[in-house]
Amino acid sequence: MARIAYFGPQGTFTEQAARVLAAGDELVPAETIRLALTAVRHGEADAACVPVENSVEGAVTATLDGLSDADPLVAVAEAILPVHFSVLKRPGTTEIRTVASHPHALAQVRDWLEANLPGATPVASSSTAAAAVGVHAGDFDAAVTAPVAVEHYPLEVVATGVADVSDARTRFLLVRKPGELPEPTGADRTSIVAAAVNRTGTLAELLTELASRGINLTRLDARPTRDNFGEYRFFIDFEGHVAEPRIIDALAALRRRCRNLRFLGSHPRADGIRSTIEPGADNDSFLDATAWVDAVRKGDLA
Numbered sequence: 001m002a003r004i005a006y007f008g009p010q011g012t013f014t015e016q017a018a019r020v021l022a023a024g025d026e027l028v029p030a031e032t033i034r035l036a037l038t039a040v041r042h043g044e045a046d047a048a049c050v051p052v053e054n055s056v057e058g059a060v061t062a063t064l065d066g067l068s069d070a071d072p073l074v075a076v077a078e079a080i081l082p083v084h085f086s087v088l089k090r091p092g093t094t095e096i097r098t099v100a101s102h103p104h105a106l107a108q109v110r111d112w113l114e115a116n117l118p119g120a121t122p123v124a125s126s127s128t129a130a131a132a133v134g135v136h137a138g139d140f141d142a143a144v145t146a147p148v149a150v151e152h153y154p155l156e157v158v159a160t161g162v163a164d165v166s167d168a169r170t171r172f173l174l175v176r177k178p179g180e181l182p183e184p185t186g187a188d189r190t191s192i193v194a195a196a197v198n199r200t201g202t203l204a205e206l207l208t209e210l211a212s213r214g215i216n217l218t219r220l221d222a223r224p225t226r227d228n229f230g231e232y233r234f235f236i237d238f239e240g241h242v243a244e245p246r247i248i249d250a251l252a253a254l255r256r257r258c259r260n261l262r263f264l265g266s267h268p269r270a271d272g273i274r275s276t277i278e279p280g281a282d283n284d285s286f287l288d289a290t291a292w293v294d295a296v297r298k299g300d301l302a
């Protein structure tokens with residue numbers, strides 16, 4: 001049985017995602033995203049389940065930074081879960097003055113809190129479940145949590161189905177040390193992090209390498225390189241799999257252009273959306289073009 005570290009403690013949305021991505025495996029909570037990733041790097045876990053992007057609040061920066069620093073890890077699977085929160089309080093609490101949660105969660109219920117708990121001060125916690133632990137310990141009056149949290153902590157439900165945006169979703173990754181890649185399915189996502197040299201037009205040039213090969217982006221985030229103020233690295237997700245000739249061609253071109261390029265994985269998309277293939281940018285066209293050049297080099301064609 002594989003050992004899967006997840007961003008915990010028990011009762012987070014990430015635990016729910018881990019149950020989808022690693023059904024039947026041993027799930028081990030880690031207090032932070034960084035610790036979940038470190039457990040894999042140190043060989044204490046075979047894989048880690050971490051949140052990567054939310055449809056309302058955007059990138060989970062701790063995951064992006066955690067994947068681009070230290071030893072490489074690659075994503076081998078993803079899950080997308082709907083995100084509706086429960087608000088829980090300590091039994092017997094009559095006045096809610098503080099309400100705690102993960103910053104991503106608080107950002108997704110701002111309107112609800114303003115309308116329903118206008119006097120309460122929002123407080124950031126390391127995860128939604130950590131907020132529930134804090135309420136139980138008496139540190140806060142209420143917590144914004146995943147619906148399953150109430151099964152783990154002896155708290156009282158104030159409200160369920162709380163979400164400012166009704167179809168909010170979070171995407172989670174299962175990451176492991178580089179090794180065998182998942183097979184291509186035609187509905188795949190590839191992720192990279194690219195640091196380009198800091199001069200006019202470099203980001204446009206990187207994106208053009210993808211666009212000119214008909215590769216559709218699914219996400220673009222920038223994070224500071226940290227060593228030089230004003231310099232960024234770009235997290236780029238796009239349709240396709242590293243086993244495909246069109247993607248191989250694009251990655252080789254990016255490798256030439258980047259100061260630093262890290263491959264973060266190719267895996268099936270949770271939503272099953274198949275790659276958009278532009279005319280002339282299908283894999284057969286790339287194979288045919290390479291075969292033509294080979295024939296020219298051998299003197300068989302001109």
Ligand SMILES: O=C(O)C(=O)C[C@]1(C(=O)O)C=C[C@@H](O)C=C1
Binds near residue numbers: 012051126146
């Ligand atoms: O705290 C949790 O329950 C998490 O799994 C983290 C997280 C996030 O990072 O976005 C996951 C889903 C929700 O969007 C809120 C919080």
